[in-house]
Amino acid sequence: MTTYTTNPPALVVVAHGSRDPRALSTVRQLLDRVRALRPGLPVHLGHIELNAPLLPDTLAELDARGTGAAVLVPLLLSRGYHVKRDIPEMAAGARLHARVAAPLGPHPLLVDALHARLTEAGWHTPADGATRRASGVVLAAAGSRDPESRVDTGRTARLLAERLGVPVVPAYASAAAPTVPDAVRALAARGRHRVAVASYFTAPGRFATECAAAAPGIASAPLATHPAMAHLLLHRYDQTARTPSTTPLELASAV
Structure with a gap:
């Protein structure tokens, strides 16, 4: 665990926002997990859209309280417009010193969570070769027009494939x-008819529900409050907090 000799910057988890009430409840539970892992660290929530508090409002409230600095960690799984444009622009408009961390993915901790959710849903990697050759997984993600988002999701898919075999x-x-x-x-055209769908979503919502409904068999739950998610949020926070502010941050790290 990283320790700070002075007051640490506040952690602001930046969620997308959703019309599904389960999403906000899930995100709040995840933040409670983060607080339990790092007592004393100020942990706050800000949304890009759809839900309160919106990120600019969270940053304004922190400034009004006298908070000098914050690290914004996107609760997003890849690079894309929100990570590269929306969140940095909101950070730049804040009065306090706000830095933006990398998105959560790709990272081995996400693979831990994906594997665990698949196992909870009933997946097991077959020991016999014939069944393994008939098996495959679809990693269901939200999607983005940004090609770097697809690159990041593809990297996560490869990491998960290495884990599952x-x-x-x-x-x-x-x-x-x-x-x-x-x-x-x-996958079926390649002779792989035992197919599971791994939900690559941070919380329940319309996209996660639609993707799960398209599964021919097993469909895992969203990543949600899996312990690896809380650890990864803190990892991204620590990466950014300990990096000199003059050093450009890499927005997609698998470490």
């Missing part, structure tokens, strides 16, 4: 191809 095909709910049904068909 079967092919993992990334698929998307919107804005990118293939869709989950298309990915399932592509």
Whole structure:
């Protein structure tokens, strides 16, 4: 655990926001896990859209309290417009000193959470070769028009494939191809009819529900409050807090 000799910057977890009330409840529970792991660290929530508190409001409130600095950790799984434009612009508009961390993915801790969620849903990697050759996984993500987002999701798919020992095909709910049904068909065309869908979403919502409904068999739950998610939020916070502010941050690290 990283220790700070002076008051640490506040941690602001930046969630996308959702019309599904389960999402906000899930994010709040995740923040409680973070607080339990790091007592004394100020942990706050800000949304990009749809839910209160919005990120600019959170930053304004912290400034009004006299908070001098904050690290903004996106509760997002890859690079994309929100990470590269929306959040930095909101940070730049704040009166306090705000720095933006890398998104959560790709990272081995996400693979830990994905594997655990699949196991909870009933997945097991077959020991016999014939069943393994008939198995595959679709990694269902939200999707983005940003090609770097697809690169990041592809890296997570490869890390998960290494863990499971079967092919993992990334698929998307919107804005990118293939869709989950298309990915399932592509695996079937390769003789892989035992297909599970791994939910690569931070919380329940419409996209996660739609992707799970397209699963021919097992579909895992969103990553949500898995302990690895809380540890990864703190890891991204520490990475940024201990990096000199004049040093450019790498926005996609698998370490």
